[in-house]
Amino acid sequence: MPTIVVDVMPKAELLDPQGKAVTGSLARLGHGAFQNVRIGKRIELTVEGEVTDEVLAEAKTIADEILSNGVIEDVVNIGVVE
Amino acid sequence: MTARIGVITFPGSLDDRDAQRAVRVAGAEPVALWHGSHDLEGVDAVILPGGFSYGDYLRAGAIAAHAPIMAEVAAASAKGMPVLGICNGFQMLVEAHLLPGGLIRNAHQQFIRRDQKLRVENASTAWTNAFTVGEEIVIPLKNADGGYIADDETLRRIEGEGLVAFRYLGVNPNGSLNDIAGITNEHGNVLGLMPHPEHAVEPGFGPATPAAMRSGIDGLRFFQSAVSALVGQAA
Numbered sequence: 001m002p003t004i005v006v007d008v009m010p011k012a013e014l015l016d017p018q019g020k021a022v023t024g025s026l027a028r029l030g031h032g033a034f035q036n037v038r039i040g041k042r043i044e045l046t047v048e049g050e051v052t053d054e055v056l057a058e059a060k061t062i063a064d065e066i067l068s069n070g071v072i073e074d075v076v077n078i079g080v081v082e
Numbered sequence: 083m084t085a086r087i088g089v090i091t092f093p094g095s096l097d098d099r100d101a102q103r104a105v106r107v108a109g110a111e112p113v114a115l116w117h118g119s120h121d122l123e124g125v126d127a128v129i130l131p132g133g134f135s136y137g138d139y140l141r142a143g144a145i146a147a148h149a150p151i152m153a154e155v156a157a158a159s160a161k162g163m164p165v166l167g168i169c170n171g172f173q174m175l176v177e178a179h180l181l182p183g184g185l186i187r188n189a190h191q192q193f194i195r196r197d198q199k200l201r202v203e204n205a206s207t208a209w210t211n212a213f214t215v216g217e218e219i220v221i222p223l224k225n226a227d228g229g230y231i232a233d234d235e236t237l238r239r240i241e242g243e244g245l246v247a248f249r250y251l252g253v254n255p256n257g258s259l260n261d262i263a264g265i266t267n268e269h270g271n272v273l274g275l276m277p278h279p280e281h282a283v284e285p286g287f288g289p290a291t292p293a294a295m296r297s298g299i300d301g302l303r304f305f306q307s308a309v310s311a312l313v314g315q316a317a
Contacts, residue, residue, distance in 0.1 A: 015186070015189060018191065069176075069184055071232065
């Protein structure tokens with residue numbers, strides 16, 4: 001079944017405490033090559049049948065209105081995987 | 083007339099019974115309301131309690147903001163009904179766009195629980211009229227997602243319009259911008275705050291004060307404010 005993938009990230013200018021904590025622990029573990037970590041989330045919407053333009057538009061709507069909060073997050077990608 | 087104040091229980095609410103008791107201690111009648119219903123049962127005001135509604139999945143307060151009863155809360159608040167969101171309830175209010183801004187994970191990435199000193203910045207809302215501006219109060223704070231943020235323009239607007247209701251004093255416990263602990267809407271009927279007034283309404287259960295252990299009852303005046311706002315409205 002096709003799946004619509006929505007990727008949500010905390011806004012770039014915003015403090016990402018989760019990513020910051022991981023950044024700090026990577027440095028402590030000696031992985032100094034990684035200067036910055038930001039953590040978002042991937043949401044998979046499984047669709048029965050094919051992903052029509054209408055279904056995709058609906059996914060975009062819920063991505064903006066429910067799956068992300070525009071005040072604190074950005075929807076960075078909406079794609080379809082089979 | 084006894085004011086009837088509804089407290090909505092969501093799956094994962096923790097402080098709904100405390101909020102009901104606070105309403106009773108303040109002299110109003112608490113009415114237990116259910117998230118899945120479309121009925122506010124004719125209450126005069128509504129409290130969205132603290133906790134972890136729907137497990138805080140997706141984002142704190144995000145799913146609750148779309149609960150069936152929230153459509154009624156939004157409609158009633160637009161008509162001026164007093165609505166108080168405490169902690170998880172504050173998160174619901176910003177997710178439902180009834181208050182501006184958003185709440186993110188605490189800057190130090192940890193859950194925090196402390197008796198928190200606050201400064202009253204706006205004493206003309208339905209939930210703060212029993213305070214005076216500049217007054218310092220202490221009520222408990224306990225949260226993981228309490229960092230208040232807003233974009234620069236929104237922040238300028240809420241500061242300019244006096245919508246900041248409470249600011250953290252002494253310690254900023256979660257990295258909130260401008261030390262913001264609570265905000266109100268333009269009409270002063272909707273108030274959201276991270277600390278918990280319902281845990282400071284009875285001697286023996288509140289924060290410590292210089293006078294005695296657990297004697298702090300600064301939270302009581304939030305609920306008394308609503309009672310007097312509602313009685314004043316009826317008169």
